[in-house]
Amino acid sequence: MNQTIDTILNHRSIRSFKDEPLTEEQISTIVQCAQAAATSSYLQVYSIIGVKEPVKKKKLAELAGNQEYVEDNGHFFVFCADLNRHKLAAELEGIPIENVIETLESTEKFMVGMIDAALAAQNAVIAAESMGLGICFIGGLRNNLPEVAKVLKTPDRVVPLFGLCVGVPDQQPGQKQRLPIDNVYHVDEYIQDESQFKQQLSNYNEDISDYYLKRTQGKRSHTWTEIVTGKMTKPVRMYMKDFLKSIKLPLK
Known part of the structure; x- marks a missing residue:
């Protein structure tokens, strides 16, 4: 270090x-x-x-x-x-x-x-x-x-x-804990064991929920998968492609 x-x-x-x-x-x-x-x-x-x-x-x-x-x-x-x-x-x-x-x-x-x-x-x-x-x-x-x-x-x-x-x-x-390194870092090829990934995410959810409980004095206990799923179900900034075209940066 x-x-x-x-x-x-x-x-x-x-x-x-x-x-x-x-x-x-x-x-x-x-x-x-x-x-x-x-x-x-x-x-x-x-x-x-x-x-x-x-x-x-x-x-x-x-x-x-x-x-x-x-x-x-x-x-x-x-x-x-x-x-x-x-x-x-x-x-x-x-x-x-x-x-x-x-x-x-x-x-x-x-x-x-x-x-x-x-x-x-x-x-x-x-x-x-x-x-x-x-x-x-x-x-x-x-x-x-x-x-x-x-x-x-x-x-x-x-x-x-x-x-x-x-x-x-x-x-x-406080510092938010990142995903487990085994969930992010792959060696030689992308690991396809989804059950392993889901177990790691479940364990991570417990840590993040505990983080929010302490940070909000018990008012919030969201998990990481709950947070990201909520964001993915609400599309945002869908105008972006049209804007890029308008300034002569069409995606092609």
């Missing part, structure tokens, strides 16, 4: 921050660490928007489902898949847009953008937490991407994927 591993294993989401803005040095360090992440074929298919303006943060908090910590934090980052830069690169090289449009509008390159952004964000998180800061990912921005895009003035082929609240923690919540 070392300090980096300790930082990673001590991760938890923070939803209450002290009223202390990040310094420019902290912001720059976090972004540089994000950029140090691996990127597919050196394409760097992502951008990061730092949101400082209080009015914009307030609006994004509303669009994300009235999550007040989107507004009240040390700094708010938005990670985007970005293929606009690659259109500009083609123009710089004098390559006609019709020669690259199939690639720019492919599902594969959109996936590369999502993966690149996620890798960069995780680097940013580890950097921030190693500095004693807390973080919280915000997927709620995807509740209304057309309005988020207006607030952030993102051009075609740029998709805001998720936000990241960063700041000085004003709470120390």
Whole structure:
């Protein structure tokens, strides 16, 4: 074990921050660490928007489902898949847009953008937490991407994927136990023993139920499978495909 591993294993989401803005040095360090992440074929298919303006943060908090910590934090980052830069690169090289449009509008390159952004964000998180800061990912921005895009003035082929609240923690919540490693890690091939998986999930359910009982002083005792099943039976953000088409990122 070392300090980096300790930082990673001590991760938890923070939803209450002290009223202390990040310094420019902290912001720059976090972004540089994000950029140090691996990127597919050196394409760097992502951008990061730092949101400082209080009015914009307030609006994004509303669009994300009235999550007040989107507004009240040390700094708010938005990670985007970005293929606009690659259109500009083609123009710089004098390559006609019709020669690259199939690639720019492919599902594969959109996936590369999502993966690149996620890798960069995780680097940013580890950097921030190693500095004693807390973080919280915000997927709620995807509740209304057309309005988020207006607030952030993102051009075609740029998709805001998720936000990241960063700041000085004003709470120390308990840490949620992850799935058993045997339920996640397979060797050589995907294990097909469903009875084994279900038993592991049943055991995990007991741990998670106990976690919620203690966290809520007995008011809640949901299991993990109960939580995820409830979410899967309620489709959300079903407009996404149409939105991606509207900004010239059709999935094909």
